[in-house]
Structures are given as structure tokens and as C-alpha cells.
Amino acid sequence: MTQKLFWQDPYQTQLDTHITAVQGDIVTVAQTIFYAFSGGQESDAGTIGGYPVLQAMKADKEILYTLESGHALNVGDAVSMTIDWERRYRLMRLHFAAELILELTYRALPSVEKIGAHIAQDKSRIDFLWGESVTSLLPTLHQQAKALIEANHPITSAFSDAENQRRYWEIEGFARVACGGTHLKKTGEVGQIELKRKNVGKGKERIEIYLRS
Secondary structure (H helix, E strand, O other): OOEEHHHHOOOOOEEEEEEEEEEOOEEEEOEEOOOOOEOOEOOOOEEEOOEEEEEEEEEOOEEEEEEOOOOOOOOOOEEEEEEOHHHHHHHHHHHHHHHHHHHHHHHHOOOOEEEEEEEOOOOEEEEEEOOOOOHHHHHHHHHHHHHHHHOOOEOEEEEEEOOOOEEEEEEOOOEEEEOOOOOOOEHHHHOOEEEEEEEEEOOEEEEEEEEOO
């Protein structure tokens, strides 16, 4: 099973590891810093052994990496893995901004139901089952999130169940939330955000989150 070092240090951008399995264009590695799509957060971009990773996919507790056709990697080969740090850091910031907005929305609308989420490099979004516009709520959510961000609270990220790879993030005095993504060290790293509302269908609302800095 691949050792997921992106949980130990989500700020690491380069890693020397080795190939543990090869099946055509798909490889696995002993250790990885390369996050695979999960929980709505998009995969990292980067290379393994100099080959661009076309897809990173979770398979139970393993991560499968699809490389370009015709790569020359074999089991046991030492390889260097690199990730696109600019992309990773924007994903981390947008991810945690979405986490804050989600938690604050739950508090403002106790009966709201989250039905989807997506974190990309340009924006993050959260979809809710809710029967009326959330437009009037956005200024309050923004101010509450802004206060949490500007307070620069430490963010703890750790295992709640290491055997089953279940993790959480926590801001002491605010919330502890189950999540297996890559997290910032402090809330201040999120920076300035902007919120927009979209209607995505009858009885459904979407909040989009953008970085302004």
C-alpha cells in the first residue's frame, strides 16, 4: 500500500521513491506526495520519473497513477516525483475556504443538506438541497469566514482512525470536521475570498468560492 506523505506534509513538492507495480500505463509507488481526486478536491498535477501523470485514481487504500503510453518504468525503479505547487496551494486554499463556508452554512441553516462539492484551481463550490435563495445569507457567511481567516487560527489535521485512513481537520473552539484532503497550517493562508450564489435546479442552491488574492 502506498504511504501517503501528502497527509504528513502537504507542503512537500518533490519526493524520491520507487515503483512498486506496473500494469501497462498504470503504476503505483512506495510513497507519494501526489494527491488523487477525492472528496471533491481535484488531483494534483505533476510527474513521476519525468513522465506527466495523466490521471491519479483512488483504489481502496491504494493510488493508481496513469502515465503516458510507452513509458519505460519498471518495478523497483527509483523515481523522482514532483507536483505543481502553485496548483496544489490554490487547491488547498480553496478547499479550506469551502470547508469554512460549509460549516458556517450548516450553523446558519441547520436543516440544509449538502449534495455535492468540487474544488478546482479557479474556484470551489458547494451544492445544497434548499428551497430558497441563499443570496441574503452570503454577506453574513463572508463576514464570519473573514473573521476566522484574519484570526489566523492554527489548523490541526490528523487521523481519527489510522487503520481505515480516516482523517479530520480542527480549529480549536470552532469545529472538528471529518476530511481526508490536504490542509493548510493556518486559516490566514486562505486570504481574501469572494462568494457567489447560483441556482442549479429546483430546490437546489450553489455557493461558489473564489480567491481574491
